[in-house]
């Protein structure tokens with residue numbers, strides 16, 4: 001059935017393309033109604049296929065883009081207050097307002113969320129190959145990831161959420177302590193914001209995909225101080241926090257979120273020697289994997305890759321190590337083009353574009369137009385940012 005639908009779709013998609021694109025541009029999501037009304041080009045004794053063809057095969061997986069964010073600034077007054085951390089927040093974080101405008105515009109422009117797992121398959125012998133990706137007609141795939149969902153110690157009191165939590169109905173929320181010291185639950189970071197946005201706009205995530213969370217371990221996970229190495233003598237609730245964090249991670253996975261390793265200690269995989277990376281992965285597997293589960297995704301801290309643009313080879317000892325540890329897809333950072341994907345035989349490498357003060361500043365100053373295909377940077381930019389926009 002799926003094959004038949006696809007065949008029909010491909011034969012008719014050329015004629016529909018323009019109409020569908022204009023429908024997207026005007027904010028209409030109802031691509032299927034256009035298809036229903038199209039006259040059949042040839043007389044055929046078979047009844048029209050039902051349901052109406054709705055998906056098409058994305059023609060080239062190496063064109064799939066990937067954007068990433070850090071935790072969102074919930075209180076711009078406290079984050080951008082000029083203290084020693086403010087410049088870093090201006091550079092590397094986006095605000096809640098910026099994220100919400102981004103979501104609306106990416107959705108209006110026809111993007112739909114997919115997972116990296118939708119574009120590659122790993123054979124039992126470790127071979128990694130491109131996998132057929134289906135997207136709704138007229139839509140464009142987009143991967144989102146989010147780094148460091150840890151609510152690191154240094155962020156306390158600076159206007160960010162405290163942790164990801166479950167609300168009374170079992171839904172995903174965040175805990176937040178406001179400037180007056182009052183603690184409450186609500187939409188103070190992207191997890192509940194994206195959950196609600198997709199509830200309101202289910203077509204933004206046709207297969208229920210949300211985002212990939214890049215997780216370290218040294219300050220615990222998800223805002224819970226779960227690290228034995230870091231908190232054994234400091235956190236009397238260590239075991240309880242591990243259980244809570246595991247429940248939250250499970251709930252996130254059930255709702256389409258995925259987790260990646262971001263190394264335990266937020267290390268530069270370019271600079272650190274193999275032995276250091278090996279020891280670090282031991283800590284990640286001991287302290288983080290039991291909570292977030294196994295993953296074959298490695299998101300490099302600082303975007304610091306283990307090779308140049310050439311495909312990974314087994315002669316690269318760091319690649320051989322990470323591959324043996326079960327990793328198949330690797331993510332660096334490159335804001336110089338809208339998409340970069342490399343199928344290297346035994347790996348997928350995908351470049352990510354940062355959406356933060358640095359990239360927004362470059363965009364509004366006309367120095368880099370890579371974000372313009374996804375949203376209007378001028379509209380996304382939060383007026384609460386100072387005139388300098390970024391900290392650097």
Ligand SMILES: [Zn+2]
Nearest residue numbers: 147148301302
């Ligand atoms: Zn990071």
